[in-house]
Amino acid sequence: MDEIWDCIVVGGGAAGLGAGLVLGRARRKTLLVDAGGQSNLSAHGVGGLLGHDGRPPAELYALGRDELATYGVPVRSGEVSDITGEAGHFVVRLHGGDEERARRVLLATGMTYLPPAIPGLAELWGRSVFHCPFCHGWEARDQPLAVLADGDRATHLALLLRCWSDDIVLLTSGRGELSNDERARLCEAGIAIDERPVAALEALDGELSAVAFADGERLPRAGLLAATVMRQRDRLAERLGVTAAAPGPVAEDPVGVDPLCRNSIPGVFAAGDLTGEMPQVAAAIAAGSRAAAAVVQSLVAEDYGSPLPPGNVMTEQGRVR
Numbered sequence: 135m136d137e138i139w140d141c142i143v144v145g146g147g148a149a150g151l152g153a154g155l156v157l158g159r160a161r162r163k164t165l166l167v168d169a170g171g172q173s174n175l176s177a178h179g180v181g182g183l184l185g186h187d188g189r190p191p192a193e194l195y196a197l198g199r200d201e202l203a204t205y206g207v208p209v210r211s212g213e214v215s216d217i218t219g220e221a222g223h224f225v226v227r228l229h230g231g232d233e234e235r236a237r238r239v240l241l242a243t244g245m246t247y248l249p250p251a252i253p254g255l256a257e258l259w260g261r262s263v264f265h266c267p268f269c270h271g272w273e274a275r276d277q278p279l280a281v282l283a284d285g286d287r288a289t290h291l292a293l294l295l296r297c298w299s300d301d302i303v304l305l306t307s308g309r310g311e312l313s314n315d316e317r318a319r320l321c322e323a324g325i326a327i328d329e330r331p332v333a334a335l336e337a338l339d340g341e342l343s344a345v346a347f348a349d350g351e352r353l354p355r356a357g358l359l360a361a362t363v364m365r366q367r368d369r370l371a372e373r374l375g376v377t378a379a380a381p382g383p384v385a386e387d388p389v390g391v392d393p394l395c396r397n398s399i400p401g402v403f404a405a406g407d408l409t410g411e412m413p414q415v416a417a418a419i420a421a422g423s424r425a426a427a428a429v430v431q432s433l434v435a436e437d438y439g440s441p442l443p444p445g446n447v448m449t450e451q452g453r454v455r
């Protein structure tokens with residue numbers, strides 16, 4: 135407990151590991167605490183990540199932890215239950231009672247993904263049922279697909295998925311009205327609309343085989359894009375007093391950050407899904423990396439005086455000058 139870390143990173147997903155790597159390479163005394171259960175673990179592969187495309191998520195996280203070890207950044211398994219204090223003197227409490235102290239904290243705790251609650255969906259989640267066509271569209275290409283969405287996102291997601299297949303059915307499950315204009319645009323793109331309530335998803339050999347409607351009829355489908363919302367996993371950030379960003383159609387309660395990943399609470403940084411950015415591994419790694427550079431910069435500013443001289447310094451807009 136006497137030891138004080140330069141930074142404690144909470145969360146060991148793409149954002150947290152990306153941050154830990156940059157902090158370690160900057161020779162900052164860094165601890166990463168991770169509860170496990172990164173959001174994409176159910177997927178066969180990470181779609182769209184340069185250098186790791188289509189390879190298992192668990193492999194990515196294991197490689198990341200190995201890389202952090204190279205730079206002396208310990209990854210501790212555990213769950214942070216509370217963070218108190220202020221910049222320079224944060225106290226990070228873990229479930230089980232242990233406490234660690236840090237000058238900065240970086241929240242990279244991800245989000246809980248909430249797809250529609252439909253029987254059969256959970257078993258297929260992250261494979262033939264997915265939240266993001268950029269992540270999983272390639273694997274579902276040229277197959278009969280469906281989009282399960284209502285409201286403003288329905289038409290957008292259906293038209294987007296059209297990039298990957300010309301056999302798309304938009305399922306609104308009896309919720310929300312499509313305007314005449316939306317119907318016309320969907321029709322023009324060759325997308326069918328079915329507004330009957332969806333009762334369940336059926337699987338064959340672990341992959342989606344059909345959508346079952348409440349009236350008993352079935353629609354054979356090989357893949358389904360489900361409009362999903364995201365919510366913070368716990369109230370850790372809220373208890374710390376961080377400022378929230380405006381809720382969006384996907385992220386319900388994102389943490390607010392500026393371009394340097396700082397929150398309005400001095401010394402608190404956040405990155406990844408938690409901040410409501412595009413939910414993709416590449417984006418999370420990039421944000422973690424940027425947050426780590428901002429943490430390092432803030433420590434140097436504190437230790438050696440501010441403002442820093444020009445030269446490889448991130449500006450308030452997140453640009454390098």
Ligand SMILES: Cc1cc2nc3c(=O)[nH]c(=O)nc-3n(C[C@H](O)[C@H](O)[C@H](O)COP(=O)(O)OP(=O)(O)OC[C@H]3O[C@@H](n4cnc5c(N)ncnc54)[C@H](O)[C@@H]3O)c2cc1C
Nearest residue numbers: 145147148149169174181214244260269406407413414415
């Ligand atoms: C099913 C599925 C499939 C996906 N597939 C892809 C894909 O193919 N390609 C792609 O680019 N993106 C994909 N994504 C999105 C991608 O997984 C996320 O955008 C990315 O993982 C976000 O990284 P993160 O580090 O912010 O959060 P996460 O990866 O969720 O990691 C957060 C970590 O923080 C830990 N944590 C949370 N709270 C605490 C606490 N209090 N104490 C300690 N640790 C804590 C969690 O246990 C977790 O390990 C997918 C998402 C899902 C849900």
